[in-house]
Amino acid sequence: MCGIVAAVGDFDVNTCRRMLDRISHRGPDDSGEVHRPGVWLGHQRLSIMDVAGGHQPMVDAESTTYLVVNGEIYNHRHIREELGHELFETGSDSEAALHAFVVDGPAGLARLRGMFALAFASEDGGFLAARDPLGVKPLYWVRRDEVTLFASELRAFDAEDRPLVETFPPGHCWSPVGGLVRFADTVPAHVRPARRAEEPGVWERSLVKSVREAVVTAVENRMMSDVGVGVFLSGGLDSAIVAAVAAEYAARHGQPLPTFAVGAPGSSDLAAARTVAEYLHRLHGNIEHHEIAMTARDAVEALPRAVRAIEHFDPSLVRSAVPNLLLAEYASRWVHAVLTGEGADELFAGYAYYHEQPFTDPDALQAELVRTVGELHHLNLQRCDRASMAFGLEAREPFLDREVVELALSIPPEHKMVRPGVAEKKLLREAFEGCLPEAILSRGKEQFGDGSGAKDVLAEAVRSSPEVAAADGVELRSREEAAFYAIWWEELAGIRPERTLGRFATT
CATH class of the missing domain: 3.40.50.620 (HUPs)
Known part of the structure; x- marks a missing residue:
């Protein structure tokens, strides 16, 4: 488990580093970054698998593809068997994601079973970000004409970017060339009850x-x-x-x-x-x-x-x-x-x-x-x-x-x-x-x-808390919620709740 920041386009490296520093609590054991033309990746590491050898950003043997991951790839051993152990240099589960991408490109995301938000970058400026199908691991992004920014938490973004922050959708990947593409359904379309139960509450x-x-x-x-x-x-x-x-x-x-x-x-x-x-x-x-x-x-x-x-x-x-x-x-x-x-x-x-x-x-x-x-x-x-x-x-x-x-x-x-x-x-x-x-x-x-x-x-x-007028038309349902919103706004002023928290925050 870790925290990631990524940027593609015309970005400021110091901005990226500030963003990474704001989520240092997610990965107190190690920190790393890589800067290539038009792409920046940053990583805060919580060391769980291969403590000595799992530093990120990871890079493949040809030093052409880099990866940062927040999460766990639970089927990494199976992927090693499929792709060949000779490709792997560490015992980190994250390395399975790196080689799946190198071998299969974006289609390699379908191999992964686990919880993840990740970003790949290449020496020539190529980039891809993705999030697991259920969105177990968080990922947010800001899209501007000149730059696209990604981070694991809302607090990572600078004040001027916060009005533009959105939740990156689960089960999707994004690249500057291909745009936003769904690679997996949150609940696969084929998953439906096979039949009506003849005797509810009685099963084989x-x-x-x-x-x-x-x-x-x-x-x-x-x-x-x-x-x-x-x-x-x-x-x-x-x-x-x-x-x-x-x-x-x-x-x-x-x-x-x-x-x-x-x-x-x-x-x-x-x-x-x-x-x-x-x-x-x-x-x-x-x-x-x-x-x-x-x-x-x-x-x-x-x-x-x-x-x-x-x-x-x-x-x-x-x-x-x-x-x-x-x-x-x-x-x-x-x-x-x-x-x-x-x-x-x-x-x-x-x-x-x-x-x-x-x-x-x-x-x-x-x-x-x-x-x-x-x-x-x-x-x-x-x-x-x-x-x-x-x-x-x-x-x-x-x-x-x-x-x-x-x-x-x-x-x-x-x-x-x-x-x-x-x-x-x-x-x-x-x-x-x-x-x-x-x-x-x-x-x-x-x-x-x-x-x-x-x-x-x-x-x-919060019974004696004063009523709080919400910004941006957010409808608060109780005095209790208003009190919590006041704390939230103090920390995350500028964030638009409907873009990042889903409809439950406003209904």
Whole structure:
């Protein structure tokens, strides 16, 4: 995990270096840049794979193609097998992206399985930028007549460029010659439920087995690291499943597994996480559980830092970001990467509103699941990335593995609907029976900001905040959101929310 900046056209090198310096927190271990005619690449590195040999910008053996990457290529070993090990000089997963591009050009992006925002440059001034299909890793850009600028965070851009900042679309690549081209759909067009469920809530064992195997494979792929991996354990079903699979994998490899939980003293999240950690430790003997007790003062003091870190002012995101930030700050002292449960609710209909009108209709539910998965990069993924990377900590989301996404969205939506005797995410719960305590398998959905105790504390903290008039016609929905927007604007004045945060910030 890292931070990148890129420029193509008539740029100022000092501007590029200022931009890179503003995101140095994303990669505290190393920094690098390359300047070629009409192209500049900059990289802040968080060293996880091949700590000694993974410096960026990377360059191929002929010194004609350069690469900077923010993210992880989880199938890099498979790409090495396909392209030939003789091409590779390091153990870095990012090198797989470099050679895929050198061999196949932009078509090589289709080989990559993982989370990434990247930029290639060539000696003759060629350039290509790309972002993974789900937008797990952030990328923003500014297009002017004379120059195009890219960066991992909004804060990177100079004040005069901020009114032009836009979100670079997931699943797309851009070059000066070819323009903006889609190379992968966020949700592939072929992924549709195969058929209507004849008996909603009743499925064959083969489906349960497929769900379990897909999630297990995704978690195990994300355990790759030369510096250790931990788990953010909220005590909810999704993070508990991730922890269970990771604990078994780590035990097979003789490794400890640090787990991290945060909440107000006595909160339901802390209690549930402790139950999971103790259960897994009895099974595998390798859990190192850490609890961060969040006082009201901690939460209030972290609030402005959280808004600035996540570069967003949506109340539900901010409520989650406060405990997320405190968790990341602590966990970064122990590990460089953590696994999270992000994405499971959007894939398996975990949120309560999915089970209300109009989504009690299967087709409407399916359409909403597809939509919310496609919008994750504006919301929970942005919060997850920024809160962790504020402390140089990489977050990995196994449920957003391509195979898991495709499988989950191919399941008849009737199987995800709540009815008497059928709880939300019943299929997912059944897939991991025997891996977790029954109390956790049957625990109902609770928002992170609620379960951790942050919601009530923050609501009280902003109750007396003055109303704030928003700029650029942004419609603020509550006093709480207005208070968060004031903090956001102080940090990111000039940014147009509708261009960078998606429609949720304005409706």
